[in-house]
Amino acid sequence: MITPSLSLSSQSPVDHRDTSLRVAAQKLEAAFLAEMLKSAGLGESRDSFGGGAGEDQFSSFLVQAQAEKMVEAGGIGLAEALFESLKERSNEDE
Secondary structure (H helix, E strand, O other): OOOOOOOHHHOOHHHHHHHHHHHHHHHHHHHHHHHHHHHOOOOOOOOOOOOHHHHHHHHHHHHHHHHHHHHHOOOOOHHHHHHHHHHHHHHHOO
């Protein structure tokens, strides 16, 4: 699960907002990567020696966890671009 690295209670309101925006951007990147992994065939059942119905039921959790780990490792840069865009937009609203 993607979580902020700092305690939210010790942050200023601006830092808290930035942390919230960064977490939202990372979650969106993870969802995007999960869909891309599914499109690439990751998580599909194998024809022989597959896990059957259980594998089909839980493969989406595995794909989502792998996407989240990819984001934690740096991802593809989408989260950072989204964060900067969201931050700029939230600064305009003030």
